Structures are given as structure tokens and as C-alpha cells.
Amino acid sequence: MEDDCPTIKRRSLKTHPQFNNYSFWKDKVRENCYKRVREDRTRLLWKMRSPAAQSLIDKEFIKSTFQEIVSDELKKIKDSSLSDCLESSNSVPKATDELWEYNGLQDAYQGECEELLLEMQRIFYEDLRTEPARKEPEDQIKTWADEEDEYLARAVSEHMQLKDEQVHKQIWCPICKQGELQQKHQLIYCTLCNLQLNRDDEVVNLDILRDRLAEAHDDHLDRGCRLKPKFCLETRFGLTALYILCQDCNTFEVVI
Structure with missing residues (x-):
């Protein structure tokens, strides 16, 4: 008995327009990567200051x-494109994986990755150097975070060679954001405000404090909050400690 149902001709996945427009996806990857570099600049700066990055x-x-950003953007395009292709073709994941290997967007893009990475670095460093010039005069009051950004901009513009070790060790007060932190024996203090940390109970110096502050900022950014946190001194149970706090994401943790 003949089947009355007409034969449905399945459309070849390899003819899907989303996978054959290489130029479109190349531009899309570039656009997304450049956008992430600009949006994540502050996060990248604090990543550079974290202890994990100091070994590199x-x-x-x-x-x-x-x-990692380039690989992530390529994966996003692959996942979104394969999802659209599956919906239109009713194919199976295995076939789409084969299609990805066949069409070779990721493989084809490898030859241009070096150029893309160089451009991303140029954008990152250029934004650091030009951002102060774009500020209005009334907005030129420098904060602690702004000083860190400008310091890093100067460092990278000199090919990452720190010419002055004293500048490298300079730490701005996280509370008043204007004074400099200094150390005398076990006492760490600010030259302008009343910040004082006397750590007789543990070995703490300015280098350790710098790392703790970087970790605190890094953890705060990892929560997805983009507001600048505040710092304060509080005495609890007879111990005075430096805390990081942010009312927007309910952060309140000991820094040191």
C-alpha cells in the first residue's frame, strides 16, 4: 500500500545562510569583543591587580x-546559530556539530585572531589614556580608583616597564581617597584622614593590604555589581578592622 503522505525533502544544514555568511559573523565577533573590552575595563584593571595576575x-x-573573550564570543555565536538552525531544520545536535566543523568558522577565524587581539589591546590602552581628557572640568576631582586607572595607563604606555618602584608601591587611602597609606612598624595609617590599622596580632604590611583591597574589589565585581563600594573602619569585639561595604548588593565583609 502506497503512503499518501508526500515525501518531505529535508533542507541541507550546510546551505543554511547563517553558516555561510562568514563575513557577517566575523564582524559580529569583532563588534562583541570590542564592546566587552570597553564595558569590562574596570574589571580587567582589578584583575591585573589581583595576586593571581601578579605571577604573569x-x-x-x-x-x-x-x-578568553574571543573564545567565549565564538562559542556564543556557535550556540545561538546552531539553536536557530535546529529549529528550522529539526536536525539533531550531532549533525549540527558536524556542520560547525564542516563550515569551520572557528577554524577559519584562527588566522585573524592575532590581529583581533592586538586591536582589543589597543582599544583597552587607548581608552585608559583618553578617558581623563574626555571628562568635564568639574568632574576632574580624582578618586582612589581614578588614580589606580591613571597609574595603570601610564604603566602600559611605557610598555609595562615600571620606571619608579616608589610609584608602584604607592597606595591611596580607600576611605578618604585622597591620602596615601604609609606604615610605621605594625601601624598602617593614612596621611590625611583618621584611618589607622594596628595589627599586632598578625603580620600585615602595605603589600598585603594592597592585595587584600584588590581581592575585595575583584570579589565585589564578580557579584555583578558595577557601583563603587565604600570602605570603613569598625570595631567589633574589641578588634578594629577595615570593611568593604556596598548597599546596592548588600556587601559587608572584612578586608583586613
């Missing part, structure tokens, strides 16, 4: 971070 040269750390 800054250039290597930035390049590695940007490579």
Missing part, C-alpha cells in the same frame, strides 16, 4: 584574558 607579565595576562 601584564601583557601576557591581558592577552590571555582577551583570548
